[in-house]
Amino acid sequence: MGTGKEVRLSKVFDPGDGRAVVVAADHGMMLGPIQGVVDLEKTLRRVVEGKPDAVLLSPGQAENAYHLFKGRRAPALLVRVDWTNTFRDRTYTLPVRETFFGAVSDPRHALKLGAQAAVTYLFLGYEDEEREARHLSLVSEYAAECARVELPLIVEPIPLGPRVTKANSAELVAIAARVAVEAGADALKVPYTGDPESFSKVVRAAAGVPVLVLGGYRALSRRDMLEVIVETIEVGGSGVVFGRNVVQSQDPASVLKDLRAIVHEGRPVREVLAGGAAPKRAKLEAQPERCSGCLICVSICSFRHEGVRDASAGRLRVEGAWPGPYELAVCTQCGNCVGACPNGALSANPSLGCIDWEEAKCDLCGACAEACPQGVVKLQGSKVKICDLCGGAPECVDWCPRGALAVVPG
Amino acid sequence: MKGRGYAGKILRLDLPEARCSVEDLEEGEARLFLGGKGLGARMLYGNLEPRVDPLSGGNILIFATSPLTGTIAPTGNRFCVVTKSPLTGTFLDSHCGGSFGVGLKEAGFDAIAISGAAEELSLLVLEDGKASLVGARNLEGMTTLETEKRVKEELGAGFKVACIGPAGERGALIAGIFSDMRAAGRGGAGAVMGSKRLKAIAARGKERVRVSDPEAFEKAAWRAHRMVRMHEVTARHLPTYGSDNILETINETGALPTRNFQEGTFESASEISGAEWRKELWVRDSGCMMCPISCAKVAKVEGGPSGASFTEGPDYESIWALGALCGVSDKGAIARANLLCDLYGIDTISAGNAVAYAMECRERGLLKEEEVGNLDLRFGNGGAMLGLVEKVSRGEGLGKLLQSGVKRASEKLCEEKGDRAFLRLAMHVKGLELPGYDPRAAQGMGLGYATSDRGGCHLRGYTAGQELLGYGGGSNPRRTEGKARLVIERQNEKAVVDSSGICFYAFFAMTLKEVRAMLEAATGFEYGSERNLEKVGERIYNLTRLFNVREGFRSEDDALPERLLGEPMPSGPAKGMVANLGPMLKEYYRLRGWDEEGVPTKEKLEELGLA
Known part of the structure; x- marks a missing residue:
C-alpha cells in the first residue's frame, strides 16, 4: 500500500484502534427514496452530529452534500462507484428479477469528489459463471485504478445467486472475502455470517485486510443490533458499516453513540444499553394491544428462572385464547404483596425497585399471591415467584418480538 | 431420552379395546430420525402392513412431536400427523402449529400411534403418561371450534386439543385435523381419524420439556430468535402481511394459478393482497406458541356460520385457492369460505381446487346446470364459490363427490360420462390438489x-x-x-x-447451523x-x-x-x-x-x- 492510501485509510479507520464506524447512506441509488434518505441532507446533518468515522454516498449525493464533509472534525467521505438492482425486493415497484450490476463512477471521479475511499460490490455464486467473471474484472479494474491514484478500495463481497445455499453461504462469504483481497481490496464490508465462529473464518480469509460488518435489514431492537457487532469485534472484526439502522432511526446520533461505544470503546452491550449508569429503579410496562399471545415472554421468564419452559411459572402473565385479545399483566411494584406478608419476607429492592423475597423468613402462606392484583406473584412448590427484573435487564423485554413489553423508570 | 429434549415415551393404542402399551423412545432411533416426520416415518414404515386400506383399522395414525417442541426454540410448538393418506395412498405427514404439540409432549409422549377403530365416536385423553378413551357421542357433528371449546370445558383448564370436524367424521378424503384453529390440513388425515371413530385428542401433563444443556440451549435459542427478529421476511413481511405478503409478487411473475390453472396471472390480484386484507379485514395478529413471527391473522367475518364472527387467516394458500384459483376477489366470500373449511374440518387448498375444477367443468359444458344444484358456477362468482364450499364442507349434492378430492371426482365423472376431458381438468399430483405456484x-x-x-x-x-x-x-x-x-x-x-x-x-431466517446448535444442546447428540x-x-x-x-x-x-x-x-x-x-x-x-x-x-x- 502506498502512502496516499495509508493516509486516506487513516481518515476512515481510527489509527489508535484500527476500527471504524461507517454510515451507509447510498440506498437511494439501489432502492429509490426509502425512508430516511428522502431528505438526505436533513438525515446527513443528524448523522454527522453523531460523529461517525465515515459516510458512504452515491456519486451524485456526494456532489450535493460535499459541504458536510468539510472541516477537520467532519467524517470521511466514501463514494460508491457501482450499482446493482439485487437489493430491490418485491416491496419495490420494480422488484428484481435477475441480478445485474454496473459501474456508475470510477476511482478518479470519487477522488475528485473528495472521497477517502471508493466502495464496490463483488458478487459470487452465480449459476452463470461468466457473470461472476465480469464482476471480478470490474472490481479488478477499480483496484488497478485505485492503486494508480492511491485511493483505498473497499470491496463488499456478497454471496448471491442460485448456487448459494443456506449450507454454504457462510463459507462463501469467506471465499468471496478472500477473492476480494486478492483482487486488491484495502478493506472489506461483509454481511454477518450468523455467528462468531464463521465470522472468524472470514477475518482469517481476509489476511489482515480490515473487515467491517454491514447492518442489512433494520434491527428492531438495539440489543440485537449491538450484540452482532460485539460478536464480530471479538473475533477480529474492525467495525461496522450501518445504513438503515442509522438513517432510519428517530435519533441517528444516539445510535452512533452506542456504535462508537461498542466499536471504539469496547464497552459491553449491557452497559451501553444502560447508558453507562448503574442499574436504576425500573419497572416493566406492558402494551397488551401489541401482544399476539405467543407466550415467548412467560416462557423465557420461566426458562431463565427454572431452567424449563413453563408458561405458568412466568413472573408475568399472558391470558386469552383465540381469537384474542390477550391480557398481558406485569408486576407494577404496587407493594400489595409486601403489605400482605405477615412475616416481612418481602421488601422493595432499594436499587431496582422490584420486590425481593427472603426465603428464610417465608412460611409459604400465600398471602402475597392472593394480594397481587395483577396475578403475577405466584406461590409454586416451596418458592414465591416475583419479577426480579432479571437484575435490571429483563429478558422478557428483549425476547418479545413485538415491542409489547418495555422497561420504564420506576 | 427423557430430559434430553424428548419426553422419552411412545404410546401405542390399539382400538377398540383401548389396549395401551408404552415403550421407551430408543436413543439410536432418535439420533437417526430426530422426531416429527422422521420418527413418524420410521414408526409407520416399520409397523404398517403394505397396501393396507387407509381407512381401515389396519392403518396407523401417528401424532409425533420433536426434540424442540415445547422448548424455547423459536416456533418450537409443532406436531405432525403421520399416516397412510386416503387421498393419495402415499406416505403422509401433515404439520400443525398452535400448542397441541406442547400439550402432547407435556403429557409424557414423544409420539402416539393409534391403530384399529373405536366402537363409537370417542375422545382420547392423555394426561401425565396415561391414556384413556371416553365416549364422545355428545360431540358428534360438532364443528372444530365448538369441539375444542367443549372438550376444554369438560376436562378442565390446561388441556390442548386436536380434533376433526364433521367432514372428518364422515370420512371426507380432504378432511384435516385441527387444533387452535390451525390445521394439519393436507392429505386427508382427518378422514383417517374419523375412520378410527376418534373425534378429538386432549392432552396435558405436569412434565415440562427439559433440555440436556440449558445454558447452551438458551444461547442457541437466543441466537435463533435474534435471527428471526433481524430478517426482513420474518420481521417485516410475514408479521405485517402474513403469508399473503407474496401474492402480488407471485402474480407479477406470472406464477399465480388462476381459474383452475388456465392462466398464471389474476387481474384482481391486488384486491386480495396482504395489504388489502390488513386494511380491511384483519383485526389482530395471532401467534402460535413461541412464535416470534405471528404470520397468522384474525379476520372478521360477517354472518359466519354458527355465530362465528372471526376466522383464522386466511393465509396465502387459502386466499389463493378460494380466490384467484376460482377467479374470486371478494374478500368477504373468501373469509367465509375459509371459516367454513376450518369449522367443518377440510383442507382449503383441496377445497379451492375442487370448486375451481367444478367451475371449469361447468363453463366448458361438461357439467350441466341441473348437476351443479342451483349454483351459478362461473369463475369469479364469489357467491357460487362460497355455496359450493358449503356443499363440500357438508358433503351434500355435488359436494359429496368433490369431498373425495379432484382425482377421484374426475375419475368417477370420466367413467360415468365416458369423457376423458374430466381427467384433464383435475389439477393434482398423486391425488393431492396442487398449491399456489404454477x-x-x-x-x-x-x-x-x-x-x-x-x-x-x-x-x-x-x-x-x-x-x-x-x-x-x-x-x-x-x-x-x-x-x-x-x-x-x-x-x-x-x-x-x-x-x-x-x-x-x-x-x-435461519440455517441448519442454528437448528443444529439447538438440537445438540437439547438432545446431547x-x-x-x-x-x-x-x-x-x-x-x-x-x-x-x-x-x-x-x-x-x-x-x-x-x-x-x-x-x-x-x-x-x-x-x-x-x-x-x-x-x-x-x-x-x-x-x-x-x-x-x-x-x-x-x-x-x-x-x-x-x-x-x-x-
Missing part, C-alpha cells in the same frame, strides 16, 4: 410437486423463494438446469425442519456438522420414498397434470412456457442415487443406514 412459471416447483413424498405439495421442495421471490439473489424460474439439485437440497433441509419441531417460516444433519434429512426423505415404493409408486407416478406439461401458459411473464419435467426428473433420480424407476439403490440405502 410450475410453468417456476420449473423447480414442478419438480418439487412431482417428487414430493405426499403428492402435489409446495412444502417439500420449496424453490419458489429463489425462483419467484428473489431470495438469495434468485434463480431463473424458466431454466431447468440446476433445479434437481436445488429441489433435493430443499427437500432434505425441510425434512430436518419437519423433524425438529420448528416451523418452516422461522427457518427462512453430536451431529458434528450441518452436512451430517442434512444427511438425516436425506435419510428421512429416502425412507418416505421407500414407503411409497412399497405401496407401488414408481417413476410414472412422479408426474404433473397434462395441462402443465402440454398447454403453454397463454399469457403473462411465463407466456408460452410448459413444465419441462422430463430432464429435471432424470437428473433428480441420478443425484438422489435412485434408479430410473425412482427406487433408491442398494448403495444409497446402505450409505444412509436404511438397507
Whole structure:
C-alpha cells in the first residue's frame, strides 16, 4: 500500500484502534427514496452530529452534500462507484428479477469528489459463471485504478445467486472475502455470517485486510443490533458499516453513540444499553394491544428462572385464547404483596425497585399471591415467584418480538 | 431420552379395546430420525402392513412431536400427523402449529400411534403418561371450534386439543385435523381419524420439556430468535402481511394459478393482497406458541356460520385457492369460505381446487346446470364459490363427490360420462390438489410437486423463494438446469425442519447451523456438522420414498397434470412456457442415487443406514 492510501485509510479507520464506524447512506441509488434518505441532507446533518468515522454516498449525493464533509472534525467521505438492482425486493415497484450490476463512477471521479475511499460490490455464486467473471474484472479494474491514484478500495463481497445455499453461504462469504483481497481490496464490508465462529473464518480469509460488518435489514431492537457487532469485534472484526439502522432511526446520533461505544470503546452491550449508569429503579410496562399471545415472554421468564419452559411459572402473565385479545399483566411494584406478608419476607429492592423475597423468613402462606392484583406473584412448590427484573435487564423485554413489553423508570 | 429434549415415551393404542402399551423412545432411533416426520416415518414404515386400506383399522395414525417442541426454540410448538393418506395412498405427514404439540409432549409422549377403530365416536385423553378413551357421542357433528371449546370445558383448564370436524367424521378424503384453529390440513388425515371413530385428542401433563444443556440451549435459542427478529421476511413481511405478503409478487411473475390453472396471472390480484386484507379485514395478529413471527391473522367475518364472527387467516394458500384459483376477489366470500373449511374440518387448498375444477367443468359444458344444484358456477362468482364450499364442507349434492378430492371426482365423472376431458381438468399430483405456484412459471416447483413424498405439495421442495421471490439473489424460474439439485437440497433441509419441531417460516431466517446448535444442546447428540444433519434429512426423505415404493409408486407416478406439461401458459411473464419435467426428473433420480424407476439403490440405502 502506498502512502496516499495509508493516509486516506487513516481518515476512515481510527489509527489508535484500527476500527471504524461507517454510515451507509447510498440506498437511494439501489432502492429509490426509502425512508430516511428522502431528505438526505436533513438525515446527513443528524448523522454527522453523531460523529461517525465515515459516510458512504452515491456519486451524485456526494456532489450535493460535499459541504458536510468539510472541516477537520467532519467524517470521511466514501463514494460508491457501482450499482446493482439485487437489493430491490418485491416491496419495490420494480422488484428484481435477475441480478445485474454496473459501474456508475470510477476511482478518479470519487477522488475528485473528495472521497477517502471508493466502495464496490463483488458478487459470487452465480449459476452463470461468466457473470461472476465480469464482476471480478470490474472490481479488478477499480483496484488497478485505485492503486494508480492511491485511493483505498473497499470491496463488499456478497454471496448471491442460485448456487448459494443456506449450507454454504457462510463459507462463501469467506471465499468471496478472500477473492476480494486478492483482487486488491484495502478493506472489506461483509454481511454477518450468523455467528462468531464463521465470522472468524472470514477475518482469517481476509489476511489482515480490515473487515467491517454491514447492518442489512433494520434491527428492531438495539440489543440485537449491538450484540452482532460485539460478536464480530471479538473475533477480529474492525467495525461496522450501518445504513438503515442509522438513517432510519428517530435519533441517528444516539445510535452512533452506542456504535462508537461498542466499536471504539469496547464497552459491553449491557452497559451501553444502560447508558453507562448503574442499574436504576425500573419497572416493566406492558402494551397488551401489541401482544399476539405467543407466550415467548412467560416462557423465557420461566426458562431463565427454572431452567424449563413453563408458561405458568412466568413472573408475568399472558391470558386469552383465540381469537384474542390477550391480557398481558406485569408486576407494577404496587407493594400489595409486601403489605400482605405477615412475616416481612418481602421488601422493595432499594436499587431496582422490584420486590425481593427472603426465603428464610417465608412460611409459604400465600398471602402475597392472593394480594397481587395483577396475578403475577405466584406461590409454586416451596418458592414465591416475583419479577426480579432479571437484575435490571429483563429478558422478557428483549425476547418479545413485538415491542409489547418495555422497561420504564420506576 | 427423557430430559434430553424428548419426553422419552411412545404410546401405542390399539382400538377398540383401548389396549395401551408404552415403550421407551430408543436413543439410536432418535439420533437417526430426530422426531416429527422422521420418527413418524420410521414408526409407520416399520409397523404398517403394505397396501393396507387407509381407512381401515389396519392403518396407523401417528401424532409425533420433536426434540424442540415445547422448548424455547423459536416456533418450537409443532406436531405432525403421520399416516397412510386416503387421498393419495402415499406416505403422509401433515404439520400443525398452535400448542397441541406442547400439550402432547407435556403429557409424557414423544409420539402416539393409534391403530384399529373405536366402537363409537370417542375422545382420547392423555394426561401425565396415561391414556384413556371416553365416549364422545355428545360431540358428534360438532364443528372444530365448538369441539375444542367443549372438550376444554369438560376436562378442565390446561388441556390442548386436536380434533376433526364433521367432514372428518364422515370420512371426507380432504378432511384435516385441527387444533387452535390451525390445521394439519393436507392429505386427508382427518378422514383417517374419523375412520378410527376418534373425534378429538386432549392432552396435558405436569412434565415440562427439559433440555440436556440449558445454558447452551438458551444461547442457541437466543441466537435463533435474534435471527428471526433481524430478517426482513420474518420481521417485516410475514408479521405485517402474513403469508399473503407474496401474492402480488407471485402474480407479477406470472406464477399465480388462476381459474383452475388456465392462466398464471389474476387481474384482481391486488384486491386480495396482504395489504388489502390488513386494511380491511384483519383485526389482530395471532401467534402460535413461541412464535416470534405471528404470520397468522384474525379476520372478521360477517354472518359466519354458527355465530362465528372471526376466522383464522386466511393465509396465502387459502386466499389463493378460494380466490384467484376460482377467479374470486371478494374478500368477504373468501373469509367465509375459509371459516367454513376450518369449522367443518377440510383442507382449503383441496377445497379451492375442487370448486375451481367444478367451475371449469361447468363453463366448458361438461357439467350441466341441473348437476351443479342451483349454483351459478362461473369463475369469479364469489357467491357460487362460497355455496359450493358449503356443499363440500357438508358433503351434500355435488359436494359429496368433490369431498373425495379432484382425482377421484374426475375419475368417477370420466367413467360415468365416458369423457376423458374430466381427467384433464383435475389439477393434482398423486391425488393431492396442487398449491399456489404454477410450475410453468417456476420449473423447480414442478419438480418439487412431482417428487414430493405426499403428492402435489409446495412444502417439500420449496424453490419458489429463489425462483419467484428473489431470495438469495434468485434463480431463473424458466431454466431447468440446476433445479434437481436445488429441489433435493430443499427437500432434505425441510425434512430436518419437519423433524425438529420448528416451523418452516422461522427457518427462512435461519440455517441448519442454528437448528443444529439447538438440537445438540437439547438432545446431547453430536451431529458434528450441518452436512451430517442434512444427511438425516436425506435419510428421512429416502425412507418416505421407500414407503411409497412399497405401496407401488414408481417413476410414472412422479408426474404433473397434462395441462402443465402440454398447454403453454397463454399469457403473462411465463407466456408460452410448459413444465419441462422430463430432464429435471432424470437428473433428480441420478443425484438422489435412485434408479430410473425412482427406487433408491442398494448403495444409497446402505450409505444412509436404511438397507
